[in-house]
Amino acid sequence: MSLKRSTGSASTEDFSDPQLYRKIAGSLQYLSITRPDIAFTTNYICQRMHKPSVDDFQTLKRLLRYVQGTTDLGIPIDPGDLQLRAFADADWAADSSDRRSITEFCTFLGNTIISWSAKKQVTVAKSSTEAEYRSISSATSEVIWLRRLLAELRIPQIGPTPLHCDNTSAIALANNPIFHARTKHIEIDYHFISDHIKAGDLNIIHISSAHQIADILTKSLPKERFLHLRNKLNIRSKDD
Known part of the structure; x- marks a missing residue:
């Protein structure tokens, strides 16, 4: 998931419902056990759980939209060498x-x-x-x-x-x-x-x-680079 760092124009106002933020962030952390493609962004989101801002919640929602659009992705176990x-x-x-x-x-x-x-x-x-x-x-x-x-x-x-x-x-x-x-x-x-x-x-x-x-x-990436590396991780649809 590509993630842009907060800039000067980002909202630093405290998010009104930090408990909701923490609940969703915890669920995403659990999901990242089987989805390494969201590990970086989930880690970033969880670092803000103590005092999330409005901008942090926007980042969280962006990740949720990505997850919603990629529910068919997973980690297959391929036969082959065991190196x-x-x-x-x-x-x-x-x-x-x-x-x-x-x-x-x-x-x-x-x-x-x-x-x-x-x-x-x-x-x-x-x-x-x-x-x-x-x-x-x-x-x-x-x-x-x-x-x-x-x-x-x-x-x-x-x-x-x-x-x-x-x-x-x-x-x-x-x-x-x-x-x-x-x-x-x-x-x-x-x-x-x-x-x-x-x-x-x-x-x-x-x-x-x-x-x-x-x-x-490691970092937020452009879409093309992100998709290329996601394929390298062998994350794909169960129908592929």
Whole structure:
């Protein structure tokens, strides 16, 4: 769902029925468990639940109209290989109110998306590289958990899981054991990621921004780009 950030012309007046806003936002959050295409906008809406404005409610209604027009969409389970793969991305300093970045990742088993996340980082990142690196760290935690779960289900992963990232500096940092003054504060994340790379559980691969599927969980997008990435997530009608 494409979402435009609030501008100076947007209404900041408090919404008259915040309880209604919270009720609908909670329902959308539940729906996002099976609809990753609305995860970013739902996350944005839920961040305003404590004091929603009229403009926030307009955004919520816009998402409801999108959901109403796409009730036939879902996540099919396609036959095929059972190779685990992941995509990680971040929107640096996305929220102008606190300048915290948004971490996003999604994982696939074959062609079927099985997990995804879009949420704010707990600390302010000092650079886009740091924001992307923390996103890789979150995706790594998910990948390791899924690899262990699949092993218990007797679907062991042969070889390291590819984790796609579009930030070359973050990839270099993951593979470079040398820390400089500007990056030493994220050394803990490095050791976590580095250990799993060395253990053969993970292989971080560069992907161009144009093919970064996790971009749909990162920011508001033009309609054409949004629909393209929604197709990449393999979200489609049950009749297709």
